[in-house]
Amino acid sequence: MSEVTLFGLGASALVGIGLYGFIIQPEPLRRLLAFNLLGSGVFLLFGVIARRGAAAGMGGDPIPQALVITGIIVAFAGSALAVALLLRLHQADRGGAAPGGDAPPAGGGDGDRT
């Protein structure tokens, strides 16, 4: 089995596990982790495609490699936003200060209220 096939199968497995986890897990944090697994599978697939499309004398097709960096940043930003929402939700659920639309003036971020 060539390495491209091997990694391709690995990527499919990650996508499958991530999708399964996303669908059956009710907990938002677990779904977020499943989303990241799914994402890893997709990014690995980018690597596989880059390798398969390599021109003579090159290690890989550079375009998928450039795309995957952007993809990882987007997934990272999405995960960060989700975690921030989860933390705020946790605070609000505990009856803690859930500031309304008129927080004190500039400076203080939202995460540093604990």
Place this chain on the structure above:
Amino acid sequence: MPDPVAVSTPGGALLVWALILPAAGALLALALGGRHAERIVLVLMPVGLGLAVAVAAGVLRANAVLVYVVGGWAPPLGLALRADGLSAAMMITTAVVVCAVGLFARADFQTPQGSLEARAPLAFWTLLLGLWGALNAVLLGDDLFNLFVALELLTFAAVPLVCLDGRAETLSAALRYLLFALLGSMLYLLGTVLLYGAYGTLDIVLLSDRVRAEPAAWTAVTLMTVGLLAKTALFPLHLWLPPAHAGAPAPASAVLSALVVKGSFILVVRLWFDVMPGVPGHAAAQILAALGAAAIVFGSVLALRQARLKMLIAYSTVAQLGYLFLMFPLAAGPGVAPLGAWTGGLLQAISHAFAKAAMFMAAGLIAQALGHDRIAGLGGIGRVLPMTVFAFALGGLSLMGLPPSGGFVAKWLLLTAAIDSGQWWWALVIVAGGLLTGGYLFRVLTPALADTDGHLPAHAPVARYREAVVLGLALVSMVLGLLPLASFGLLQIGRLDMAAVP
């Protein structure tokens, strides 16, 4: 066959400005902070509207697409921006709705006297610009990966708008929205990488030449469509929409319901008609339309059962989004009927944008006046806010599809296309959906217009200009129905699936 090389057309630079200005404005708003954010939006509103009109005029005058090749690097290595008639029409829609929402929201998101900066106003104005730029990027992108990035920008600008007030229930609605959207984006990305692996390019124009009906393309289009449907909230992936759209502040609900869900819908259209016309096949299009039909019925029935006005409007969005997907089996191929279905489907997207934005903002004014939005407690509101209730009713007429509204023309075109192509079952759905829509509108209008023997409910004052903005939007959705049909020719310019048909 050699690939056509993309070159920038005259006027192509306008497309770059349509992306740069909102993005630069958002960054500047964040950097300067405070009251500047609102001022920047107010300055950019007429500029952005002017740009959208200029792009549409350019497309109409040339009767062809506007293209800008970024940095002189032609696809497949570089990225191109491409404005066809669909992009131009949606850009104008976006600009008009954003301008109206911006004017309307000045009262809701004012930095309070005595403080330099408040969190909700700063977030709202910055996100509004971010959302506008992202929508333009979605409409102008010509590269599937570029479109992925634009779609993510749109999501990241839209999700925080849901939870501006920071209450636990809106936070949890925003989180649910975000999780659906993230899953959708990953499925879309997975399809993109499959397409790149199979065809070696992600440029829409180049792909449309290369894609063939084979398993790789089928898998990719399925994954991408499902991902985009999660973001568009088509039944049964609509569960996130009602709490998110109903919980957001009224101006935010208006942009979310009118514009944000249309962004991912436009990408489905691009995928099915531009990238791979005919590849998904007739059966797949029937499935998509069946989901749309289910959305119409379920959304309308659930809207009938809501106790709160904003929830009712949100479920009505679920239903109206269903109509959009009826165009997929009807608009494929050459001929008069598919041409009408194409115009009808897109006109439904446009007229729903105006009508729904007006209805959500009307609901916001009603809630502000009465202090609640329970439908049972709306008695006498028609006397307190006649202009607002009139605007709500006009928007509702467009959703029902009564003449002379834009919604009527849209639904009529879809209906005739369904009958002409022998797919009468979709015509039944369209008619039934109109009746159900009438049902939930009367549920609102009956108490709102009820005679209360001169007793006005206790109410807070509402600024007159805000009522005028709402009425203006509702009137736009009406005027669309009075335009001669030929003026919708703009929507046909630059269709890639038509270029293939001699």
